[in-house]
Amino acid sequence: MSSPYPPIGPVVGVVGAGQLARMTQPPAIALGIELRVLANTAEESAARVIVDTRFGDYRKLADLREFALGCDVITFDHEHVPTEHIRELIADGHAVHPGPDALVHAQDKAVMRQRLTEIGAPCPPWARVSGPGDVEQFAAEHGWPVVLKAVRGGYDGRGVWVCRDAAQAEEAFAGGVPLMAEAFVPFERELAVLVARSPHGQGVSYPVVETVQQDGICVEVLAPAPLLDPEDAAQAQRIALKIAHELGVTGLLAVEMFETDRGLIVNELAMRPHNSGHWTIEGSGTSQFEQHLRAVLDLPLGAPTMTAPYAVMVNLLGGDDPDLFKRYEHVMAHDPGVKVHFYGKEVRPGRKIGHVTALGKDLDEVRARARHAAVYLTTGEYT
């Protein structure tokens, strides 16, 4: 539905109406920025909380064109909008951030690896592969296992196959999607660096965080990454800012990295607010969602300083019981400082339906508090 009133503030159009768009609404409200989202249905997470929700298909240029009318800038809740449509919007005179030449690196893993290799960002050995034969040849040089990844469309662990032999590689190709190969990286832990870059070239980096994954889904984020060597932290931030600059990213860039005994390796890129940055809502002077708005509007960026020595974010993954609210009572009584976020999504097993954040001085205690709240909210069990 379109706005029933003329906008007072700048209008930011977000393509997609998931929880990232939803969590962008609070800082938009604070700053008087008018958020508009392109949703599929009125039940989507952001559609429930944004007055100016429009409906349409992000894969259709006509829908995007209609959505863009009256927006001061267009940005994204996800990375699936075809770059050729983005080029058309820009040709129509719209500001779109991130732009297509940057965004393609978050859409196409082979293009990303090619470019990162060119600019000297640390990558695992990799190759474009068109069949099991190519994978065997890659393995002959780099050893098994070989990680095969869908060049496009992978998400939360989907589209990734860790193959221990040629037979498993053959299975991965059975899906018919274009794949690329990467050497398996034995890593100590996973890190993520969130940076913002604005069209006029300002860049800021949040502290490096540790992300904990289960079955390819991020379940926990520790900010800052505990016991990380300060030189490694600085290098991780330099790498992320360099990627943002070289790729011309505008808005947020999340760089997922492996910490290995031979240094840092870039794993994945995302060009939008990112699960590894949800802790910034309470844990930083500027939340990633406010930062993204500032960046795409080409406003000066906010301070990324932390509000407490440690912040721990734990995702809420849906369980069997759809009624989270009855569990608020224990969690809030048990810990008056824990912050609960629920995305207004129907609870389904394994689905990301919210997160909790705890802040404090003692990492172990902060982590235990966040975990207690998350486990109780999703299962009703005490930890």
Place this chain on the structure above:
Amino acid sequence: MSSPYPPIGPVVGVVGAGQLARMTQPPAIALGIELRVLANTAEESAARVIVDTRFGDYRKLADLREFALGCDVITFDHEHVPTEHIRELIADGHAVHPGPDALVHAQDKAVMRQRLTEIGAPCPPWARVSGPGDVEQFAAEHGWPVVLKAVRGGYDGRGVWVCRDAAQAEEAFAGGVPLMAEAFVPFERELAVLVARSPHGQGVSYPVVETVQQDGICVEVLAPAPLLDPEDAAQAQRIALKIAHELGVTGLLAVEMFETDRGLIVNELAMRPHNSGHWTIEGSGTSQFEQHLRAVLDLPLGAPTMTAPYAVMVNLLGGDDPDLFKRYEHVMAHDPGVKVHFYGKEVRPGRKIGHVTALGKDLDEVRARARHAAVYLTTGEYT
């Protein structure tokens, strides 16, 4: 317009759609609480950011009844809803917080003074007065000046007359509204204490703040009140919590006080989020708006601890130039830590259109930062 989808979370109906309802939407989004507001027009501050905005007249029982259908609890953006209508809603089976027996103390200053006197809360000498003769009699006992206040409906300095003689008292009565008299209190400064109380009786108090008024309008809030004697601070909090308890307040209660050389004196009460608590959005672990939601839903209250040693909030009062946004650039570049809030209201001279908050360790510096941002945003001038 009504929601196009069945709610997932509890539904909180807020009567009124000003900036207080607007600033309640961010924590409602975070907690998955569905906010509904009763607005006069779609241009109002909260109507612009709340999907489930209904239109109607808060003075009409029929409109309130229709609004209340499907709400889990009803609360208020202002204190002007007739208590007899609230009683009807409760008779219909609705939960309303604060309830009419508490709310009347924020609506009727004579009822408030009567009750505060009964419970031993510190008040100035006061009397119900029905004409200039009563005022002269009051002045004979307590001296001039006498402060005459409209018993109902005063706001932001309106409805208050400081009378130095009988002639001025006569002028005040010319308006025809019922008045009460209070002795003029020579105060050193104004303080405010914000407390929350839930239906099950839990109470919390935020730190005591200093409020700075100009022409009866709050322009600046310093949290905590600098150089306040810790015993006075504790006593102020005890007074506010006692008032909340004795009056049966559910939700937030702001108690405005005078600091005098003979101790603290209660000036005014408000039963809703309050201008003196806007600093809590960034300055406290639980914002007053989240706290109000928790309280009216009878959820355990959040920690009111501060996130920095000092927080200073400065109101933005509209100037001649309606375009605030072009001034964001300087303010954000000058101070990446200052937080800007704009209420999405048309800019009119003297109107509260937003506020800024700064946090830090050094009060003078924090205050200078907040003032610089506020002055520049509203006038374009440097301080």
